[in-house]
Amino acid sequence: MKGHVWRPLYAVICLVVLVLAARYFMVPKDFGIYERGYMYGFHRKSAEDYWKAFKVKYQFNTDYCRDCHAEKYSIMQTPHAIIHCENCHGPVLDHPTDPEKLSVDKKRELCLRCHLPLSYPTSGRANIRGVDPITHNPGIECSACHNPHMPSLEAMK
Amino acid sequence: MISRRSFLKNAIKGVAGLSIPLSIIGIAGPRKLFALNNVTAGVRWAFLINTYKCVGCGLCVKACKTENEIPYDANVTRTWIERYVHLKDGRVFADTPKGGRDGFTTSKIDLGEGRYQDIDEKDIDKAFFVPKLCNQCENPPCVQVCPVGATFQASDGVVLIDRSWCIGCGYCIMACPYGVRFFHPVLQVAEKCNFCYHRINKGLKPACVDACPFGARMIGNIKDPEDPVTKVIMAERVNVLKSEYGTKPQAYYIGMDEEVR
Amino acid sequence: MVHGELWTVKELFVLPNEYIYWSIQIVMYPFMTGLVAGAFVLSSLYHVFGIKQLKNMARFSLVFSFALLPVAMMPLMLHLQQPQRGIEVLMTPHFTSAIAAFGIVFSTYGLIVASELWFVYRKHFVKTALSLRRKADKNPLDQVKHLFFSALTLGAYDVSGAALHQDEKAVKILAGIGIPVACFLHGYAGFIFGSVKANALWMTPLMPVIFIMSAVVSGIALCMLTYIVVMEIKKFNVRRAQSSSSNLPTSEAIKGIELNEIRITARYLLFFLLFAISLELLDLIFRGYTAVKTWDILRSVIYGKDFTDIFILQYGVGNLLPLILFLWPRLTIRRALVGVIFVLFGVFMMRWNVVIGGQSFSLTFAGYMHYHLPIIPRNWETFKEGLAGALMVAATPFILFWLFCKILPVFSQDSEELH
Numbered sequence: 001m002k003g004h005v006w007r008p009l010y011a012v013i014c015l016v017v018l019v020l021a022a023r024y025f026m027v028p029k030d031f032g033i034y035e036r037g038y039m040y041g042f043h044r045k046s047a048e049d050y051w052k053a054f055k056v057k058y059q060f061n062t063d064y065c066r067d068c069h070a071e072k073y074s075i076m077q078t079p080h081a082i083i084h085c086e087n088c089h090g091p092v093l094d095h096p097t098d099p100e101k102l103s104v105d106k107k108r109e110l111c112l113r114c115h116l117p118l119s120y121p122t123s124g125r126a127n128i129r130g131v132d133p134i135t136h137n138p139g140i141e142c143s144a145c146h147n148p149h150m151p152s153l154e155a156m157k
Numbered sequence: 158m159i160s161r162r163s164f165l166k167n168a169i170k171g172v173a174g175l176s177i178p179l180s181i182i183g184i185a186g187p188r189k190l191f192a193l194n195n196v197t198a199g200v201r202w203a204f205l206i207n208t209y210k211c212v213g214c215g216l217c218v219k220a221c222k223t224e225n226e227i228p229y230d231a232n233v234t235r236t237w238i239e240r241y242v243h244l245k246d247g248r249v250f251a252d253t254p255k256g257g258r259d260g261f262t263t264s265k266i267d268l269g270e271g272r273y274q275d276i277d278e279k280d281i282d283k284a285f286f287v288p289k290l291c292n293q294c295e296n297p298p299c300v301q302v303c304p305v306g307a308t309f310q311a312s313d314g315v316v317l318i319d320r321s322w323c324i325g326c327g328y329c330i331m332a333c334p335y336g337v338r339f340f341h342p343v344l345q346v347a348e349k350c351n352f353c354y355h356r357i358n359k360g361l362k363p364a365c366v367d368a369c370p371f372g373a374r375m376i377g378n379i380k381d382p383e384d385p386v387t388k389v390i391m392a393e394r395v396n397v398l399k400s401e402y403g404t405k406p407q408a409y410y411i412g413m414d415e416e417v418r
Numbered sequence: 419m420v421h422g423e424l425w426t427v428k429e430l431f432v433l434p435n436e437y438i439y440w441s442i443q444i445v446m447y448p449f450m451t452g453l454v455a456g457a458f459v460l461s462s463l464y465h466v467f468g469i470k471q472l473k474n475m476a477r478f479s480l481v482f483s484f485a486l487l488p489v490a491m492m493p494l495m496l497h498l499q500q501p502q503r504g505i506e507v508l509m510t511p512h513f514t515s516a517i518a519a520f521g522i523v524f525s526t527y528g529l530i531v532a533s534e535l536w537f538v539y540r541k542h543f544v545k546t547a548l549s550l551r552r553k554a555d556k557n558p559l560d561q562v563k564h565l566f567f568s569a570l571t572l573g574a575y576d577v578s579g580a581a582l583h584q585d586e587k588a589v590k591i592l593a594g595i596g597i598p599v600a601c602f603l604h605g606y607a608g609f610i611f612g613s614v615k616a617n618a619l620w621m622t623p624l625m626p627v628i629f630i631m632s633a634v635v636s637g638i639a640l641c642m643l644t645y646i647v648v649m650e651i652k653k654f655n656v657r658r659a660q661s662s663s664s665n666l667p668t669s670e671a672i673k674g675i676e677l678n679e680i681r682i683t684a685r686y687l688l689f690f691l692l693f694a695i696s697l698e699l700l701d702l703i704f705r706g707y708t709a710v711k712t713w714d715i716l717r718s719v720i721y722g723k724d725f726t727d728i729f730i731l732q733y734g735v736g737n738l739l740p741l742i743l744f745l746w747p748r749l750t751i752r753r754a755l756v757g758v759i760f761v762l763f764g765v766f767m768m769r770w771n772v773v774i775g776g777q778s779f780s781l782t783f784a785g786y787m788h789y790h791l792p793i794i795p796r797n798w799e800t801f802k803e804g805l806a807g808a809l810m811v812a813a814t815p816f817i818l819f820w821l822f823c824k825i826l827p828v829f830s831q832d833s834e835e836l837h
Contacts, residue, residue, distance in 0.1 A: 004574030005584050011572065014354070026509050039514045043309035047319035054355035057224050064655070078288030082370040083293045097324035100525055109169055113214040113260030114370075120242070122370055125212040133262070135730035149300050154386035202644045235422050237434045251784060256434035269785065289433075298615065304518040305506040324506055327439040327497025328517060334616035336433035336781045340421040346501040402615050418782050 058089035060084050062106040064092065088148065108133060111142045200313040202352055202405075205287050205386045205395070208412035210373035215239055215260035217365035217374060222297040224353060224364035233285070233339040234258065235289040235350035236365050241416055243282045244264060249416050250274055287417050288374060290365065291316065291337040291350035292398065292406030299329035299338060299349075308347060312317035313374065314352055314407060320346050334402045352376060379407070421499065422801065425790045428691010432785035434491035438777045441803045442791055446493040446811045448629060449636065449769045453815075454490050457483035458531065458643040463686065465534075465593035471682045474675070474771070478648075479641040480538065481828050483600075484531050485819040490810075492811050493522065496802040501748040516610045517684040525608055527599045534592040536572070539826050544577050548683035570825075611772060617626045618783075619719070621774040624701050631694035636765035639758040640678060643787045644819070646650055646755050649676040680754050684716060684744050684830055691761065695737050715783040722777050736764015 009147060029044040065085050075081055086092060088110060089102045118129030137145070221236045222229050238257030242250045242333035252267040265273040297316045300308050307322040308329055323346035329356075330338040330347065341348040357376065361367070366374045377386025389395070389411075396413035398407040422437025457479045463469045465478030495501045507521040536543075547567035550560055605626035611617075612625025653669040702720070705713060720728060743757035774789045792804030801807055822828065 004576055005588050007572040007574050008536055012533075015525075017617050022505075023509050025287060026505070031306070031510055034309070034311045038512075040297060040310040041312075042510075042512050043317075044304040044306075044319050044322060047309070047317060049310055049320070050320065051317055051351060051354040052358045054225075054569075056356060056359065056361065058220055058364050058367065060361070060364070069529060082372075083216075084367060084370070087220070087368055087370070091220075100345050105743075109259060109262060112262040113216065114212055116260075116262045118213070118261065118264055119278055120281065120286075122209060123212065123261070123285040124373075125286070142272050222611070231420050232423060233435050240717055249784075250784065251431040253431070253434055261492075269430055269432065302515045302614075304511050304515040304520070305503075305504075306512040321512075322503070322506065323500060324503040326494075326517065327499070328515065328610075330435075330439050331614050332616055334781060336436050339435035339437075340439070340499060342420045345421065418784075 057093055058084075058086050059092045060086060068096070072149055078149070078151055080148060080151050083148050106143055109144055111148075175305075175350045199380055200378050201380045202293060202314050202357060202409040203354070203377055203390065204290065204385060204401040205315075205375040205377065205389055206408060206410050207373050208285050208287050208410060209287040210371045210416075211238065211288055211369075212371055212373075213240060213261040214260070214370070215255060215257040216368045217288060218256055220364040220368035221350075221353075224356075227348070227350065228342050229258075231342040231346075232256075233342065235337070235348070236288065239417070240266070240284070241287065241414065242284040243416070244276070244280045245282050246280070249410070250276065251361055251416070255328040257286075264358055283414075284414070285414070288365075289335070289337070289398075290408060291352070292335055292404070292408040293352060293405060295405035296403060298334070298402070302328045302332040304328065311354075312338060315351050315357075316349070317351050317354060318347050318349065321345060323347050334404065335406070379381050421799075425792055425803075427788040427790065428557055428758035428785065429788065430780075431782050432780040432787060433782060436780055436787065438774065438787055440497070440773055440777060440807070441789065442466055442801055442808045443493040443497040443811070445766070445773045446488070446808050447497070448604070448611075448633075448773070449766055450486060450811065450815075451490040451604050451607050451763065452495060452629065452633030452636045453640050454483050454486040454527075454637070455600040455630070456634045456639075457486060457641050458600040458637070460638050460641050460683070462593040462597050462600075465589055469682075471678070473646060475641060475679055475683055477538065478828055479637075479646060480531070480535060481822050481826060482641060482644060482675075482815070482819055483637070485584055485822055487528050487814045488529060488818065489811060489815045492814060494520075496745075496807050496811070504777070511522065516606070520606070523603050523741045527596070529601045530592055530596045530599055534589055535598065535826075536570075537589045537592070540571070540574065540585055541577050541582060542827055543567050544575050547571050548575070551804075568745060586623060589791070601630050605630045612757045616717055616781065620772065622705075623698055625772075628694065628701065628744045631697060632765050632768055634690045635687060635694050636762055638683060638690065639761040639765070640688070642754065643758045643762065644816075646676070646680065646751060646758075649673075650676050677751060681749055684749060684754060684757075687758075687761065688741070688744050691737065691741065692704050695733075712783060715779045719775060719779050719786070723788075724771060726797070727767060727775070728771050730765055732767040735760055736767050739762075740764065769830050782823075786794050 028044050028046070031043070032045070034041040034043065034045060048102070089104050092102070093099060095102055112133055114128050115130040115134060117128075118125045120126050144147075163174055196351055211417055215238055218236055221227070222234060227233065227235060230278070232255065237253050239251055239253045239259075240261055244250070250266040252269040254261070254283060264276050266276060268274055285299040290330070293315050295314070300310055300316055304326065305322060305324055307319045308316060309319070310316050325338070325346055327347070331359065337349055338347055338349045340346065353361070363376055366376050377384040377388050379387050379390065381387055381388065390409050393411065395409040395411055397409060398405070401418060422439050422441075426437040428436075460472070461476040461483065464472040475604040495504055499505055511518040511521065513519060523526065547564065547570070550556070550564040550567060552558060556564065608626035610630030611620040612622055612801060614620045649672060654674050656669045656672065694832060705716060740757040741761045743753050743760070746753070778787055778789065779785070780787065792800035795801035795804055795806045
C-alpha cells in the first residue's frame with residue numbers, strides 16, 4: 001500500500017499518545033487495584049481516609065454526660081434509660097465548647113414517635129403505652145406534666 | 158494443526174483457570190466467611206436487624222441524617238424504616254413517610270400523592286416495621302457498574318464512595334436492587350450508607366445502632382466467632398433481602414416476611 | 419432539592435431514595451447513538467456490499483452519521499451531575515462497568531468514520547488546497563481556508579489514479595470494520611440497560627439486539643427524511659434558477675432520482691422495522707408467558723399505566739401506521755415523508771418506554787413513579803434535563819451537517835469528484 005493510506009493512522013496514534021500523557025498527569029498516584037480486586041477494589045486509596053476522617057457528631061456514650069450532668073442520671077432507673085441523651089438533646093458535637101448549650105426537642109411529636117399507640121401484632125410497638133394525641137391535652141407540651149427523666153405516672157409533676 | 162495431546166493440555170489449563178474465579182465467588186456465605194476467619198483474620202462488617210424489636214420511632218433515621226450530613230429536610234436518606242400492615246382480607250399496605258424520619262405518628266398509611274388509607278385496628282392480621290440500610294453486599298452490583306472506580310469495597314466489606322472522583326452518572330443508583338443509593342442534594346455525587354465508616358473505625362457503633370433505644374439494630378464482625386452478631390447469624394434463622402440477585406447482602410434480618418422486598 | 423424530585427411523582431409504596439434519575443437525556447442518548455449507527459450501516463450497504471442504487475444516499479448518510487456523532491455524547495454530558503469529570507472514563511476506566519468502555523468504543527468509531535470520510539473526500543481536499551495555493555491574491559479568509567484544507571490533506575497530495583484506487587480500497591475496509599463497530603456502539607447502549615439486573619423491565623439479553631435493530635430503522639428513517647428535505651430544497655432552487663440557466667438538471671429529473679432512491683431505501687427500512695417489531699413482541703410475549711415474580715408489576719405498567727405510550731404511540735403510530743404507508747403500492751415522496759416521521763417518532767417512543775418505563779415502578783414492586791417532563795426551563799437543571807435540552811440535542815446534528823456541507827461536496831453530482 002502507498003504511504004498516504006496510513007496518514008489517518010498516524011493521527012490516531014498521536015491522539016492515543018495524548019490520552020496516555022493526560023492519564024499520567026490526571027490519575028492520582030494512589031489509584032489502583034486493592035484488596036477486593038479489579039471488580040470491587042479499583043479505587044483511590046485515600047478515599048478510604050476521607051471517610052475515616054469524617055467528623056463524629058453523636059457520642060452516644062452513656063457516661064459521656066455524667067461528669068457535668070450526674071443529677072440527670074436518675075433516668076437510668078426508669079424505662080427511658082434505653083434512650084440515649086442525644087436522641088432528645090441533639091448531637092454532642094464539641095459540647096461544652098462548641099456548642100456551649102445543647103437544645104432540647106420538647107415537641108409532642110418527639111414523644112409520639114413511640115407513644116402514639118399502634119397495636120401492631122408481632123411488633124414491639126404494641127407493647128408501649130400510648131395516648132391519643134388528638135384527645136389527650138392537645139397543644140400542651142408533654143413535659144408540662146410528664147418528666148421525661150422520670151416518666152412513670154406516679155411521679156407526675 | 159493442533160495435536161490431541163496439546164488440545165487436552167490446553168483444555169485442562171483452561172478449566173483450571175476458570176475454576177479459580179469460580180471458587181472466589183463461592184466464599185460469600187456467612188458460614189464460608191466465618192470459616193475463612195482461620196486463614197485471614199480481620200474484619201468483615203455485617204448488620205443484624207431484629208424486626209420484632211423495631212417500634213418505628215425513627216430515631217435512627219434522625220440520627221443518621223445529622224451524623225452523615227445529609228440535609229435534614231431533603232427527601233433522601235441513607236437509612237429508613239418501612240411499615241407493613243397485612244389486613245385480614247389479604248390486602249397489604251406499606252409506606253415509609255419521609256423515610257420514617259419523624260417516626261410513624263398516625264395509623265393512616267401514606268399512599269403518595271397526598272392520599273391516605275385509614276386502617277381499622279381490628280382488620281390487622283400482622284403489622285411490623287422494617288429498618289433498611291445499605292447491605293454492603295459481598296458482590297456489590299453498584300461497584301461493578303461504576304465506570305470510573307469512584308465507588309469500591311474496602312477490605313472490611315464496606316462499600317464506599319470517592320466523592321472527588323464520582324462523575325454523577327447514576328449507574329450505581331440504577332444497579333442497586335435495594336434503592337439505597339441517591340445523589341447527595343448538595344454535593345451532587347452518589348451517596349449511600351457506609352455503616353458510619355468514621356465511627357466503626359474509631360471503635361464506635363454506627364449512629365443508627367446507638368440511637369435505637371430497642372436494640373433492633375446491631376453491627377458486628379462476621380469474621381469474629383465470639384462477636385454476638387456473628388453468633389446470632391450462625392445459630393439462628395436469619396434472612397437477607399432479594400438474594401435472587403446474587404449480591405450476597407450482609408444485612409441479616411430476624412423476622413423477615415415475604416412482602417418485604 | 420434532590421435530583422429527580424422535580425419531575426417525579428410517587429404513587430403507593432415507593433422507597434425514599436427512588437426517583438426517576440435517568441430522564442429525558444438518557445432517552446435521547448440511545449436515540450441519537452441509534453441514528454449514528456443506523457446512518458452508518460446505511461452508508462456501508464453501498465461501500466461494502468456494493469448496492470449501487472444507494473450510491474447517493476451512501477455518501478450523504480456517511481457525512482450525516484459523522485454529524486450525528488458528537489451529538490451522541492451530548493446527552494450524556496448534559497445528564498452527568500459532574501460533567502467536568504467526564505474525561506475520567508478515559509483516565510481510570512473500570513471495565514466491569516458497561517459504560518466504562520464507552521469513551522473507547524465511541525472514539526474508535528468516531529475515528530473510523532472520520533478516516534473513511536477522509537478517504538472519500540481526500541481528492542476534494544487536495545484540489546481545494548492546491549487551487550487555493552495557486553491563487554495569487556489571497557485575502558485573509560482564503561489564507562485561513564488554505565491552511566485548513568492543507569491540514570485536512572494530512573500532507574498527502576498524491577491524487578493519481580493508483581492512489582485514488584488505494585483510497586477506494588481503504589474506504590471499503592473501513593466501512594467493513596465500521597459495521598460491527600457501529601453495531602457494537604449501539605448494541606452496547608442496549609447492554610447498558612439490559613444488564614441492570616435490579617431493573618425488571620430492562621434486564622433481558624434481547625435488549626442489545628432490539629436496540630441495534632431499532633437503531634438501524636431510525637438511522638435509515640432519518641437519512642431518508644433529510645434526503646427528502648434536501649432534495650426538495652434543491653428542486654425549489656432549480657425551479658427558481660431555471661429561467662437564467664439551461665444546463666441545470668430539471669426539477670423532474672431530480673424528482674426521478676429522489677423517488678428511485680427513496681423506494682429502494684424504504685425496502686431496507688421495512689426489513690429492519692419488521693425485524694425490530696418481531697423482537698420486541700417476542701420479548702413482551704416471553705415475559706407474559708414466563709410470568710416470574712416481577713410480572714405483576716410489569717403487567718400493570720405495560721397494560722395499564724403506560725398503555726397509551728406503548729401500544730398506541732409506539733406500536734400503533736410508530737410501527738403499524740408506517741408499515742401500512744410503506745407497504746401500500748406506488749410509494750410517493752409525500753407518503754414516504756409521513757412514514758419516516760412516524761418511524762422516527764416510534765423509535766423515540768420505544769426509547770422513552772424503555773428508559774422512563776423502566777423507572778416507572780418501584781423496587782418494592784408495590785408502587786409507581788410518574789415522570790413529568792420539565793417544559794419551561796426555569797433553571798439550569800430544568801433546561802438541560804427538560805424539553806429545551808432535548809430539542810437542543812435534536813437540533814445540533816442538523817447544524818453540524820450544514821457546517822460539514824460547507825466543507826464537503828456532499829450533494830455534488832459530479833462523479834469525477836468522488837468514488
